[in-house]
Structures are given as structure tokens and as C-alpha cells.
Amino acid sequence: MSHDHLTVVTSARWLADDLRAAGTIGIDQILGLDAPVLDGRTALWCSGAWALRLLKAGVQHPFLSAGPDWLTRVPAEFLRRDVWAGTIGRMPYRGEGKMFYKLAEHKHGDIPAGLYLTEDTFQRHVRNVFATADHVDELHFVGSAPMRYTREYRCFIAHGTVTAASFYLATLPGVNDSTATITWDAYNGEQAPDASRAAAFAQDVVDAMGADQPPGYTLDVGEDADGDWSVIEANAAWSSNIYHAPAAGVIDSVLASQEPGNNRWGWTPDALFFNRTQPLGGVR
Template identity: 50%
Template sequence: MSGYEKLTVVTSAAWLARDLDAAGVVPVTRDIGLDAPVLDGATALWCPGVYATRMVATGLEHPFASFGPDWPFFFPHRFLRRTVIADRLSDVRWLAAASLPGPVFGKLAEHKAPSAPARVYPSIDAFASRLREVFGDAAEDLQVLVSAPIVFRAEYRCFIAHGQVTAASFYLLRTRTGGEITWDAFETAEQAPPVESAVRFAQQVVDALEDGHRATGAPECGQPDGWVLDVGLDENGAWSVVEPNASWSSNPYHADPAGVVRSILASQDPAGRPDWRWRPDPVLAARVRPFPTSTRSTS
């Protein structure tokens, strides 16, 4: 157990804090995120990545966990089912030149930038050009991810705590005519597409990550204590890993709130595994504003 006694949700969406509080795991309060958080050792956080990055820029330390930008190295290829390359843009460009000669799916490794969205680009050079337009010469040092494009008919989010899938939700369906149906088209989890098959696949991935590290005799765990695994189902009925995400900043959609909270708490256990400690991309961290000095909190 994490030892946290409460959870603060940094969001303008009142429903998120309300739903997580109703789970009854720990008391949940909402903050709109104008100031630095109070790090009292008893309060866990759910917050956007940019808020966490501002915390780091302000000098505030909090034990957020994440797979990090090089997550593809940890996942067996049988679960990815495509070439996935993660590194600094300057290195990815030449790595992808040989293995991904055509269109590529490209994104920032762990951050979101509306001006450089995660999508399919005509080539690795087109993706790199877009990043240079937005970030200038600093783009070469950005942590990015590129992969062979794959079309998922349906995508699901699975929350994980201490090696077990604790909650899951459908979040995207692509129709045969090219349309998209998102999670908010359904009022409740019962109305949304079922998640059982996604949960079974996600648990297989989680178990394989743990088994792989046990087999090597490595002392570190094969995964963070708390995280999110997005999985997708293709047109042939095959499951693949879409990507891991941080449960402390991931939309729960229609996932069971109690399982979501358990994953969030596990993702920032003060006694957790330092090898999975989240750090922001230095290029992006240099571009955010610290919180005002007068509101800076101490642990």
C-alpha cells in the first residue's frame, strides 16, 4: 500500500474528482491548478503532465512513476506486433530511415503538444520537420516515438496496480466507414463495449513483463507499481499494445473508479521503485513556467 491518505485531482472537470471520490478508497478533492500543490507526504496527485512538469521546474519533488520514453525496450515484440523506435529525435531519424522507410506514426514520447499532434506522418523526415517548425533546433533533443502505422478498430485503457489490472474502459472505436466513436458516446460503462477481452490481454502483457525480469535475475521490477496500459484490437481480431501511460495523468473514461484510484496511488508510492521515477523531457521542461515563488510548497 502507498500510505497516502487522500488524493488531489488537478483539473477543471468536476466530474473526475467527484467520480473518484465516490469510489471510497481515499477522500478526493479538486484543485484547478493555479498554484503549486501542498506536498505533505499524505496527499497523492492526479494532474496533467504539464502541471507535473511545472512542479519539477519549481523545484518540487514528488515520486511520480512512469515507464519513461524508452518503454518499447521493455515490451516483447509479440505484444507490439510492429516496429516501435523511441529515442532522441536526432537518433530516431537515422534508426527509422532503414526500418521505417514509409509513413510513420509519430509523437512526443510522454508529452502532448497540440501543435505537433500524435498522428501518421508521410515519413520520418516529415515528422522531424514538423517538430523543428514548433521547437526549432531544440527539436533534435526531444524524446520521441515513431512506429509503423497500425489501424486499431477498438482501443481500451487498463489501469494497473502492483501487477494486476484493476480497472478498464473502452475509449475509441473506428467504424468501417472511417468514423470514430469515443467513450463519451456512452453514459455508463454498462452501455459501452465490454472490456473483458482487453483485460485478459493486458494481464498477459503485465505477467510477461514480470516473468521476463524474473527469468533474467534482474533485481528491479519489470514495471512500475502503478501505470496504465492502452491496448488495441485490429481488423483481424489481434490484440496489440498501443502504449503505456502514467495513471496519475490518464483519463479514466468509464473505468471502475476504485481500481483507478488504486492505480493512481500505486503510481506514486514514496517507497516505490526509483528505477521507474518519472522525469519530464528536458526540452519541454525548459519551456514551462515555474509556479509563483509565493505559492511554492515544501514536503
């Protein structure tokens, strides 16, 4: 069954308006205070936290994700750095020096993605944040050697094709070794930095991955000061900020990221977050 409607769960009216402007599918916007009635033909754009609440309420929906360790399978030529993944309880020693760490499948305000002195520093921080919770050591993480990007872009993918792309962040040198950032909302859509080279690089990655990728997802890619490109991370299209990406291509990716019959790519929330989540009300 194909989707013929997209429900956007957000308080940001502009997001639904931007997607509606594509004119390719019926779109409505809800705040998501209660669980919507889903008939199998309605796709969703929503936050990961809201998706958790929907699933916790017992509503079945085919949210797809590349998974916590997909980035480690991307060929080294597209990563340009060491990347590893695992669980908090079994973090490998990666030597001295700061490394980049993040939770793989979830966002938490007290556990920011970023540089940590050692893997033990990140591990202890996560355990301290969830001091009394069960399943802490089962949380998935992604680690990598640090990279410095001058510009970063988001690329939306549907069925092996990059369907839309947008600039979202530039990092510029400041004074005394500081940096300054420019975000996507400093531009209107027509003035935003061109994303065609980012899309071309992302397409090379998609082609290289072949069947080892979900039907729909997003790739964040970056360019460094030497003009070299690499993959930053993969995200679920159904919860990814669209920035200035062309709406029609975004919609194609969002719909593809919820196609039924792709159990291999089904999003599996970490048990700690699932157990702590309050279900949505209004389920009938």
C-alpha cells in the first residue's frame, strides 16, 4: 500500500507549509497531543521522541532507520576517518586524545554529540546521566576520529537516488583559534549555498552501498578546508529537518522511509528510552 497523505507533527507551521507547497501529496499539520488514527496510507513527519510515544501507545507504524552501526559499513574512502559503533557497556579503547561520540539512535539534552577526552569519559557521563535507569549499558553509540568541516549539507535519499539536498551549517575561522558558525536560516532558499556538489558526493555513497541501505533516509555530508568530502552521519528521513531542501524530493524520501515490508530496516529504539517514554493518549 502506498502513502497518499503526509501528517506533519510539529508546532512549526512553516514546515508543513513548505512541504505543502510541493503540491505532490495531501499534507496536514497536527500538534500530536494524542495519537492520530493511521489507516496505512498516511505517512508521518515527526520527532524521534514523538515516534517513541506513538509506538509506546501500541500503534504500529513502519518507521525505518539505517540503524546504529550502518556508518561503520560505509567504505573508508567516503568516511576519511575511523568510525566505530557499539554499546555503552562495551566501549573499545581508542587511545589517547579527544574523539567524537554520540548516542546512535536517540538525542538527549544532557548527552550532547561532541568531542570527549576518552571513551571512558563518555561512558561515565552517560552512566551518570542515567544513574538509576535500567539498560544503560545497552544504549548504542557511534564514535569517530574528529573532523573539521567548513560546510555541512543534508541529502535526502529515496530508493537509491538523492532526491533533495540543502546546506545547513558553515564553520568559519575566528580570532584566537575560535570559530564562528553560519546556519541554514541565515539565508532564504534562493540565497542558500549551492548543494549540488554535496548531492553528487552523496549519490556516489548511495551507489557504493547498493542494497545495504534503507529505502528512505538522509545522509549528512561535509566538505573540509582542503575541499575533500566525507559522510558525517545518516538519519531517519521521517524526523530530519528539511532546511532549504526542495520539498518534492524531501517528501519522496520521507515516504520511502516508512514503506511497509522492510523489516530489516525497522527502527528499534533503545530499551532505556522506550521504557522511560510516556505513551500518547487517545488510542482507539
